Amino acid sequence: EIVLTQSPGTLSLSPGERATLSCRASQSVTNTYLAWYQQKPGQAPRLLIHSIFSRATGIPDRFSGSGSGTDFTLTISRLEPEDFAVYYCQQYGTSPYTFGQGTKLEIK
Amino acid sequence: EVQLLESGGGSVQPGGSLRLSCVASGFTFSSYAMNWVRQAPGKGLEWVLGIGSSGADTYYADSVKGRFTVSRDNSKNTLYLQMNSLRAEDTAVYYCAKGQFGSGWPDWGQGTLVTVSS
Numbered sequence: 001e002i003v004l005t006q007s008p009g010t011l012s013l014s015p016g017e018r019a020t021l022s023c024r025a026s027q028s029v030t031n032t033y034l035a036w037y038q039q040k041p042g043q044a045p046r047l048l049i050h051s052i053f054s055r056a057t058g059i060p061d062r063f064s065g066s067g068s069g070t071d072f073t074l075t076i077s078r079l080e081p082e083d084f085a086v087y088y089c090q091q092y093g094t095s096p097y098t099f100g101q102g103t104k105l106e107i108k
Numbered sequence: 109e110v111q112l113l114e115s116g117g118g119s120v121q122p123g124g125s126l127r128l129s130c131v132a133s134g135f136t137f138s139s140y141a142m143n144w145v146r147q148a149p150g151k152g153l154e155w156v157l158g159i160g161s162s163g164a165d166t167y168y169a170d171s172v173k174g175r176f177t178v179s180r181d182n183s184k185n186t187l188y189l190q191m192n193s194l195r196a197e198d199t200a201v202y203y204c205a206k207g208q209f210g211s212g213w214p215d216w217g218q219g220t221l222v223t224v225s226s
Contacts, residue, residue: 001170035212037153044203044219045145045153050212057214088153092212095167097143099153 002027002091006100012108019076021103023089028069030093036065036074039102040085048087049074081107110134110215112204117220124194124224130187130204130217138162138182141207144189146200147219154200157189158207172198194224 003026013019023034034052037045047056049065052072062077076083084107089100116128130142143158157178158167166178177190187204201219208214 031210033210033212039153044216046216047212047214050208050214051210054211056212090153090155090212092207095158096169097155097158097167099145099155102152 001096002029002094002098004089004091004098004100006087006089006103008103009101010104010106012106013079014108015079015081017079019074019079019083019105021074021076021087021089021105023067023072023074023100025070025072025091029072029091032068033091033093034065034067034072035090035092036063037088037090038083038085039088045088076105079105110206112206112215112217114202114204114217114220117202117222119223119225120194121226122195122224125190125192126194126222128189128191128202128220128222130189132185132187132204132206135206135215137180137185140209142178142180142187143205143207143213144178144187145203145205145216146198146222147203148197148200151200156202159187191222194222196224198222199224 005024007022036049039045111133113131159178163180175193179188203219204217205213206215
């Protein structure tokens with residue numbers, strides 16, 4: 001099983017600042033199948049990034065993904081008020097398809 | 109517009125059974141793999157089962173292997189999750205999610221809550 005470890009657990013920032021979220025895999029992710037999701041309370045997860053770099057349909061370009069192998073990053077270039085939420089990374093290349101434990105992005 | 113609508117959640121005693129359904133619309137259901145993901149109260153996301161487009165291939169997390177079964181009826185555009193021998197730790201919101209040929213899982217249902225308690 002590929003274990004995904006996200007850091008930090010909580011990130012406190014202000015609107016307008018840049019956010020950098022990390023996801024480390026216990027082994028290399030198959031076929032670059034690494035995704036990032038955003039989840040707000042009471043809502044289903046929303047796909048932001050797939051295949052490490054590719055933004056999902058309708059996702060603003062302030063969200064970007066990077067990385068390779070076992071180290072991945074989600075960057076939000078300039079935080080908007082609606083960006084404060086929990087973010088999960090996921091690998092969907094090898095069963096079991098695992099998620100990281102999440103990073104909570106909160107308003108400072 | 110893709111829509112996924114889960115149903116069948118509720119309260120059940122430990123050791124009991126429940127069957128969840130996920131009715132799909134807005135896309136060719138028989139062409140896509142599907143997954144069940146759960147989220148315990150206040151916790152993170154946990155993938156539990158997946159099934160290929162034809163139903164021939166199924167994938168299980170160790171935490172549910174031997175107790176849960178995933179199936180689909182492509183003629184009814186419906187995904188199922190049969191849950192047996194339920195435990196307190198199975199208490200969660202259960203989401204169905206549509207695969208997208210290597211492009212992540214862009215479509216999710218609203219979730220259905222399963223509570224296992226005596």
